[in-house]
Amino acid sequence: MAKILEVNDLITRFYTFDGVVHALSGVSFDLDEGETLGIVGESGSGKSVTMMSLLHLLPTPPARIEGGKALFYSNRNEQNNNTDPVDLLQLDKSGIRKIRGGKIGFIFQDALSALNPVMTIGRQISETLIEHLGMTVDEAKKRSIELLEYVGIPEAEKRFSAYPHQFSGGMRQRTMIAVAIACNPEIIIADEPTTALDVTVQAQIIELVQRLKKEMKMSVIWITHDLGVVAGMADRVLVMYAGSAVEIAPVDDLFYNPGHPYTIKLLGALPKIGEEGQHRLESIDGTPPDLLSPPAHCQFAWRCPHAAEKCWQAVPAAREISPGHHAACFFDFAARRP
Amino acid sequence: MQKYIFSRLVQSLCILFGVLFIVFFMMQVTGDPVSLLLSRHATPQEVEEMREELGYNRPILIQFTSFVSRAVVGDFGRSFRHKQPAMDLIIERLPATVELAVTALLISLILGIPLGLISGSNPGSFWDVISRGTGLLGQTIPNFWLALILILVFSVNLGWFPSFGRETWHFMGLTLPTRSVILPAFSLSLFTMGQLIRFTRSAVLEIRSEDYVRTAYSKGIPDRKVYIRHILRNASIPLISIVGVQFGYLLSGSIYIETIFSWPGLGNLLAESIGNRDFALVQAIAFFSSFVVVTLNLLTDIAYGLADPRIRYE
Amino acid sequence: MDNNSTGQQIPTGVAASTGLAIDQKQETGLWHFIKYTAHLLARDKAGTIGLIMFVIVVLSAILAPWISPHDPLKQNLRHAKKPPAWYEKGTMEYPLGTDNLGRDILSRIIYGSRVSLTVGFFGVLIASSLGIVIGLFSGYKGGKTDNIIMGGVNMILALPYLVFVVFIAAILGSSLLNVILIFGFTDIPIFVRITRGEVIKMRASGFVESAVSIGATGNRIIFSHLLPNLIGPIVTIATFEMSAMIFYEAGLGFLGLSVPPSVPSWGNMLAAGRKYLVIYPWIATFPGLAIVFTGLGMNLLGDWLRDVLDPRMRRVKK
Ligand SMILES: Nc1ncnc2c1ncn2[C@@H]1O[C@H](COP(=O)(O)OP(=O)(O)O)[C@@H](O)[C@H]1O
Numbered sequence: 001m002a003k004i005l006e007v008n009d010l011i012t013r014f015y016t017f018d019g020v021v022h023a024l025s026g027v028s029f030d031l032d033e034g035e036t037l038g039i040v041g042e043s044g045s046g047k048s049v050t051m052m053s054l055l056h057l058l059p060t061p062p063a064r065i066e067g068g069k070a071l072f073y074s075n076r077n078e079q080n081n082n083t084d085p086v087d088l089l090q091l092d093k094s095g096i097r098k099i100r101g102g103k104i105g106f107i108f109q110d111a112l113s114a115l116n117p118v119m120t121i122g123r124q125i126s127e128t129l130i131e132h133l134g135m136t137v138d139e140a141k142k143r144s145i146e147l148l149e150y151v152g153i154p155e156a157e158k159r160f161s162a163y164p165h166q167f168s169g170g171m172r173q174r175t176m177i178a179v180a181i182a183c184n185p186e187i188i189i190a191d192e193p194t195t196a197l198d199v200t201v202q203a204q205i206i207e208l209v210q211r212l213k214k215e216m217k218m219s220v221i222w223i224t225h226d227l228g229v230v231a232g233m234a235d236r237v238l239v240m241y242a243g244s245a246v247e248i249a250p251v252d253d254l255f256y257n258p259g260h261p262y263t264i265k266l267l268g269a270l271p272k273i274g275e276e277g278q279h280r281l282e283s284i285d286g287t288p289p290d291l292l293s294p295p296a297h298c299q300f301a302w303r304c305p306h307a308a309e310k311c312w313q314a315v316p317a318a319r320e321i322s323p324g325h326h327a328a329c330f331f332d333f334a335a336r337r338p
Numbered sequence: 339m340q341k342y343i344f345s346r347l348v349q350s351l352c353i354l355f356g357v358l359f360i361v362f363f364m365m366q367v368t369g370d371p372v373s374l375l376l377s378r379h380a381t382p383q384e385v386e387e388m389r390e391e392l393g394y395n396r397p398i399l400i401q402f403t404s405f406v407s408r409a410v411v412g413d414f415g416r417s418f419r420h421k422q423p424a425m426d427l428i429i430e431r432l433p434a435t436v437e438l439a440v441t442a443l444l445i446s447l448i449l450g451i452p453l454g455l456i457s458g459s460n461p462g463s464f465w466d467v468i469s470r471g472t473g474l475l476g477q478t479i480p481n482f483w484l485a486l487i488l489i490l491v492f493s494v495n496l497g498w499f500p501s502f503g504r505e506t507w508h509f510m511g512l513t514l515p516t517r518s519v520i521l522p523a524f525s526l527s528l529f530t531m532g533q534l535i536r537f538t539r540s541a542v543l544e545i546r547s548e549d550y551v552r553t554a555y556s557k558g559i560p561d562r563k564v565y566i567r568h569i570l571r572n573a574s575i576p577l578i579s580i581v582g583v584q585f586g587y588l589l590s591g592s593i594y595i596e597t598i599f600s601w602p603g604l605g606n607l608l609a610e611s612i613g614n615r616d617f618a619l620v621q622a623i624a625f626f627s628s629f630v631v632v633t634l635n636l637l638t639d640i641a642y643g644l645a646d647p648r649i650r651y652e
Numbered sequence: 653m654d655n656n657s658t659g660q661q662i663p664t665g666v667a668a669s670t671g672l673a674i675d676q677k678q679e680t681g682l683w684h685f686i687k688y689t690a691h692l693l694a695r696d697k698a699g700t701i702g703l704i705m706f707v708i709v710v711l712s713a714i715l716a717p718w719i720s721p722h723d724p725l726k727q728n729l730r731h732a733k734k735p736p737a738w739y740e741k742g743t744m745e746y747p748l749g750t751d752n753l754g755r756d757i758l759s760r761i762i763y764g765s766r767v768s769l770t771v772g773f774f775g776v777l778i779a780s781s782l783g784i785v786i787g788l789f790s791g792y793k794g795g796k797t798d799n800i801i802m803g804g805v806n807m808i809l810a811l812p813y814l815v816f817v818v819f820i821a822a823i824l825g826s827s828l829l830n831v832i833l834i835f836g837f838t839d840i841p842i843f844v845r846i847t848r849g850e851v852i853k854m855r856a857s858g859f860v861e862s863a864v865s866i867g868a869t870g871n872r873i874i875f876s877h878l879l880p881n882l883i884g885p886i887v888t889i890a891t892f893e894m895s896a897m898i899f900y901e902a903g904l905g906f907l908g909l910s911v912p913p914s915v916p917s918w919g920n921m922l923a924a925g926r927k928y929l930v931i932y933p934w935i936a937t938f939p940g941l942a943i944v945f946t947g948l949g950m951n952l953l954g955d956w957l958r959d960v961l962d963p964r965m966r967r968v969k970k
Pocket residue numbers: 014016021023041042043044045046047048049050059062291653654655656658660666968
């Protein structure tokens with residue numbers, strides 16, 4: 001399958017009063033066309049920062065992107081039929097603006113705070129259409145209503161002039177999705193889109209995105225706390241820890257043959273099927289390391305049950321432990337269950 | 339929204355009732371309100387007459403009731419100094435105070451809001467330093483001192499503006515302000531300007547980092563439009579409250595500025611009546627000022643409600 | 653956008669580490685606290701300047717008898733209306749000149765700081781202690797009690813402050829004690845509001861409930877949980893309020909409603925100087941500068957305290 005996004009060695013730091021926060025220290029992954037990539041990891045592991053770095057959405061200062069590449073192989077390139085990738089990190093203001101909302105749509109976690117409280121739902125959708133597709137206000141309105149219907153909001157025409165606080169949580173998240181897909185993007189990035197919602201609504205939103213992905217031929221990056229969700233919808237999974245990608249593998253491979261001790265711990269902390277509750281990642285013991293002064297050895301060594309001497313001497317590089325399955329550990333713990 | 343307005347209205351009425359209570363009982367603090375209401379040189383006979391006339395021999399609750407029932411129709415008794423109903427004197431002085439307050443408000447809006455916006459949009463820049471400095475000075479320079487310095491510089495030394503008094507210009511039946519309002523209005527505006535700068539700055543800074551602003555950027559909206567549509571527009575809503583509160587404060591009359599410039603407004607009247615120990619008038623002014631402030635707060639709340647859909651569609 | 657913008661919990665490791673290097677050493681005790689505060693202060697130049705300005709004012713109030721070149725009350729008509737030293741007719745004997753009665757302006761300003769600081773300090777002391785008690789009570793009781801108290805608080809805060817202060821001062825008559833009492837009592841609502849806000853916030857966070865659930869009693873909760881969390885906001889507000897009281901005291905003095913005219917206070921000096929504004933402008937200029945100096949110092953200090961005592965503010969570089 002063709003790649004659509006290839007991120008290499010992304011390094012992002014925050015220059016704060018208290019020192020430099022090494023939020024991302026060399027993150028690499030790729031995304032195939034039509035694929036859903038799940039990203040998991042404790043909070044603070046750099047999932048959001050990774051995505052926001054790609055679209056230049058971090059506040060600068062304090063943030064600085066200090067290295068790496070993010071090649072975007074857009075193939076709906078209307079202007080000039082070239083399929084040369086663009087490096088998102090190198091784009092200037094107007095270049096990245098065309099990508100944001102146009103080719104890559106973003107869905108944020110908390111739709112209540114992510115939607116402007118004093119602007120109508122309709123305007124927040126049509127704003128994007130007018131900007132990217134050059135529609136007139138009336139065209140944009142018509143299209144926005146269609147989009148609202150498309151994401152499953154009843155009485156869309158009436159709801160066009162409603163305000164976010166008049167919507168339920170689920171409807172607000174649907175609106176966010178409508179905003180993200182408005183210009184028919186190639187990639188949707190969803191940053192914990194269901195964390196704030198209750199379980200049934202969560203399932204509906206997941207289903208909606210799955211459907212849209214198929215119908216609109218998009219690729220999806222789905223960030224979540226919830227391994228259960230990942231298992232259900234992702235094609236591949238990226239596991240992040242303390243600003244690095246520690247493991248990436250096809251979903252089944254990851255669940256059955258996790259290769260990195262951190263992933264194994266995460267899966268161990270997962271309640272067995274049939275148990276109640278959400279499958280949160282918080283339950284593994286120990287705390288993530290201090291990003292202000294990252295050590296010159298494996299970041300996980302403090303918490304790793306298998307830490308050996310060399311783990312305290314060097315940072316393990318990611319290596320392919322089986323086809324398509326990479327892990328950043330000196331050892332290979334994959335059980336190789338068939 | 340109707341419920342919102344109604345509850346604000348009830349609240350305002352409660353506050354005004356509380357004001358009447360305070361204004362009435364304040365006079366009892368010294369034990370003998372009649373001595374406060376009459377001049378120091380009143381004869382015992384006059385005092386007794388007054389006591390009789392105002393019913394100070396009656397039980398206190400009855401006195402209060404009758405005070406309130408007269409107050410609601412604007413009757414606060416007569417000023418012994420001016421031998422006129424207190425409310426008439428207030429109404430007479432009102433135009434001068436309104437002129438001063440409106441001018442001061444305009445000055446502080448015109449200077450304060452742009453400075454606050456520039457400063458909040460470019461924290462750390464040269465203009466940010468200037469604005470924050472102005473904001474800080476506005477809050478720390480006493481306006482009665484500033485007024486003296488301005489008189490010294492602009493009236494005495496440069497001779498650009500009169501150093502006291504109110505001159506008006508009559509044109510087609512209208513009474514219009516002249517340059518005599520500039521110095522008092524400027525002195526008075528400094529504090530409000532400082533408030534507006536600080537407030538606007540922090541509103542912009544805060545809203546800049548809201549999630550929905552990030553969403554707007556993530557949609558590919560150009561910076562300038564994000565600024566106008568999402569940041570400035572949202573920042574202007576809380577600004578309504580602060581402008582309303584400040585206007586109320588300006589309208590309640592500035593005792594210092596009006597005294598220094600001999601400006602014939604409410605503040606001046608208050609200073610005079612305190613000097614004369616003309617407490618019927620002081621009571622009336624205190625109530626009237628509170629009335630103005632409370633009414634403005636009410637109007638501000640309503641305007642705020644109209645501007646914010648979260649309240650409008652309650 | 654701070655790093656909590658996605659609404660997640662801040663990971664403990666990071667939250668702890670974004671303090672200062674000293675954070676990690678887990679030192680305790682007074683010395684550590686002083687070191688830590690000094691460190692935070694050194695990071696903020698404006699705050700340092702504010703603190704220095706404030707200390708200068710406090711020292712001149714304390715040391716007034718020793719540092720004043722002259723007796724502030726001593727009249728000397730032969731030396732009356734002398735301009736400051738840098739004028740042709742000025743002398744170093746009276747660095748800031750003399751007033752209409754020949755009293756040394758510098759000495760009067762130094763002594764004037766005593767009135768200002770006394771009013772500010774005791775005013776805030778009364779207002780904050782009563783305000784905290786009422787606020788704790790109101791927030792803790794909740795329900796009807798809370799509604800009534802907050803109704804009163806909001807009412808007082810909605811009034812034109814200056815008009816009422818002048819009104820009360822005129823009725824009570826001018827004395828230092830009266831001025832302190834007026835400010836002390838009229839300023840209670842601000843402290844009530846902030847205390848109660850903090851209590852409500854803590855209730856909402858389940859903090860108090862969990863303390864109750866492990867068997868803590870009312871008083872214990874107040875002293876071990878609420879008060880430590882209150883100190884930050886209270887100290888900050890107290891600084892601003894003290895500065896405001898100094899400002900208002902001078903204003904009352906200017907109207908002749910504060911301490912008796914014989915006492916050297918900045919407001920009284922301004923009022924007296926106003927009469928000679930045109931011919932002897934320095935008489936009114938310097939006390940005004942003293943007020944601005946004090947106000948500026950305290951506001952800078954207050955801004956710094958607000959930043960430092962609010963732990964959230966520490967994390968992001970400004
Ligand atoms: N504005 C900021 N200033 C300083 N540090 C930040 C900022 N934003 C994020 N970080 C740091 O970057 C790291 C990664 O954060 P994030 O990507 O939000 O984690 P998550 O995986 O939960 O999405 C965190 O440790 C956080 O402390």
